[in-house]
Amino acid sequence: MLYLGELSGGQQVYLENQEALTLLTLTSSGPGQQQSQRSSWQTGAWTVPPTIFQTATGTIIRLETNQGQLFLLLQAGGVISPAANPPDLSGARVLPLNPVTSGPATVMPPMQPLPPMQPLPPMQPLKPMAPLPPMEMRMGNMQLQMGTASQAQTPGAFCTQCGKPTESTDRFCAKCGHPLK
Numbered sequence: 001m002l003y004l005g006e007l008s009g010g011q012q013v014y015l016e017n018q019e020a021l022t023l024l025t026l027t028s029s030g031p032g033q034q035q036s037q038r039s040s041w042q043t044g045a046w047t048v049p050p051t052i053f054q055t056a057t058g059t060i061i062r063l064e065t066n067q068g069q070l071f072l073l074l075q076a077g078g079v080i081s082p083a084a085n086p087p088d089l090s091g092a093r094v095l096p097l098n099p100v101t102s103g104p105a106t107v108m109p110p111m112q113p114l115p116p117m118q119p120l121p122p123m124q125p126l127k128p129m130a131p132l133p134p135m136e137m138r139m140g141n142m143q144l145q146m147g148t149a150s151q152a153q154t155p156g157a158f159c160t161q162c163g164k165p166t167e168s169t170d171r172f173c174a175k176c177g178h179p180l181k
């Protein structure tokens with residue numbers, strides 16, 4: 001069984017018991033980076049899940065094994081030292097420790113190499129778009145035609161005199177007064 005404890009400062013600790021061995025993986029994720037540190041100790045088999053304490057001086061992991069109690073002291077800077085004698089746990093806060101099914105990504109087995117990529121089939125040439133049928137909307141006596149109306153517009157809606165863009169409703173250029181068709 002693998003256990004995950006959330007420590008202060010964004011650190012996570014993974015604890016796992018493999019026969020008589022206790023595996024500890026300490027991960028700390030800072031901005032843009034993730035560090036992982038793995039340690040293991042001969043502790044004996046756990047009899048109960050570990051307990052994590054947060055004290056004023058650091059983090060303490062208590063292991064209860066068939067060889068007795070053992071404490072792992074996590075100090076600032078990621079230094080982990082085992083201690084046989086129970087440290088001062090007065091005022092310590094118990095941190096949650098949850099069973100998880102998978103450890104940190106850094107201790108997972110390496111990924112299988114990907115098969116070589118198959119070349120993509122050549123793209124089909126795009127079919128020319130069929131012209132849209134003219135849309136027609138009728139609202140009472142109002143009639144709005146789109147599509148057919150735009151085809152009736154003067155091609156190239158620019159003033160032939162000065163080049164200013166013109167509206168299809170303009171009869172004269174708004175800039176130079178040139179009559180528009």
Ligand SMILES: [Zn+2]
Nearest residue numbers: 159162173176
């Ligand atoms: Zn003009």
